[in-house]
Amino acid sequence: MEKLSYTEENYLKAIFKICEKSNKSASTNAIAKRMATSAASVTDMLQRLAGKLLINYEKYKGVTLTVLGGKIATNLVRKHRLWEVFLVEKLEFSWGAVHDIAEELEHIKSEELVERLDQFLGQPKFDPHGDPIPDVDGNFAFRKKNLLSELKKGEKGIVVGVQEHTASFLDYLDQLNLSLGVEIEVIDFFEYDESIKILLNQKETILSQKVSQNLFVQKG
Amino acid sequence: MEKLSYTEENYLKAIFKICEKSNKSASTNAIAKRMATSAASVTDMLQRLAGKLLINYEKYKGVTLTVLGGKIATNLVRKHRLWEVFLVEKLEFSWGAVHDIAEELEHIKSEELVERLDQFLGQPKFDPHGDPIPDVDGNFAFRKKNLLSELKKGEKGIVVGVQEHTASFLDYLDQLNLSLGVEIEVIDFFEYDESIKILLNQKETILSQKVSQNLFVQKG
DNA sequence: AATTATTTTTAGATTAGTCTAAAAATAATT
């Protein structure tokens, strides 16, 4: 397993994420969009990755990861999320500021580093955005969750994740004092603009549909 | 100040170290040796770095860093050494294992990351090998030190650094229970092979000339 | 001072990753 370039790793992760979300193969265009590059460049790289047996590639058919490719991609996700925990828990970064830095840190090549970091952080199972951190064997912890927008009037839930990861969304949540772990109760639902009134930290707050559709809660 | 490539940064650091050690300009060959590359490649890069005003380059004359180039190089040294402290102090790596990893980590681009890391580590002034960590403004702490080989019979010193940074040397020191901070007393000197007998942790030990010439101590 | 040795630069190629424009294949519409 000759070591991969920064770029090859990013392609693998992109393919992993696209397939994960859509549950089917990743198209050239979808990859191009995610990587912010041209379709021509993607085709080029796909042929290279196929040559290294990291993806299953057939002209015009879209691609999937091989077992090996999947392992590498999962390990990248592991590293990314562990570094995000480090940045938030230890260096006290806000959860909106860590993604870009972790995007670089995930490429540092040292198995021992990852395992020691994992120990140092207490083997966390979820990252600062509520996303699961795969273990060394690539297994993701699963937990049932719903979009806040799916809750009915009177139902309660604990915030366990976000759908959107942009800094602007996360910063906005900070403004609302809305962080992982807090309890939310849906008090009212307004048909007009699909906004909702919630009880949060003993205070009533209105959330737009856009917000409630990007927040994950655990019902109960 | 457009951002530099990983490679450009490594060249700047190499030039910095060569000039620091020799107190004069860095020759093409010296750089080539340190970067383990060809002289032709070096010339190529020197012309590029000169174009970015990071080095003073005149054909056949060797190079020095400009003020800007020096700042960047110093900042890289700062990052490298801070990361080494993190790896040893927090992740419990041995001091022989951290250099290669720090060599990658030093390139992570985020000023805020470095400053938060510095705070997290308690603003250390020296790295795990006893080398000074420059502050944000590029100032290095200075402390007087001598090679152990320069001490005379009967003199004492505290180990404060190493001249050689190879893993094999550092691992060997670990074997000898010889780490930064310990006190050494020179008990005897043997002309024959220039080895010395020392008192270390209440035990007498023989050190070869090679070892005593690569250990820094603070006399007294 | 002339010759030889060393260092440095130039010239020309190569590879990874990218681009635009054109060609080919597939999908959607009439």
Added chain:
DNA sequence: AATTATTTTTAGACTAATCTAAAAATAATT
């Protein structure tokens, strides 16, 4: 089924970083 639109691939070109081999400049030696 034929035409049109979209997606994907190919072709050709560019930049950063590297190489080897040859040329040029500098340093060392006779």
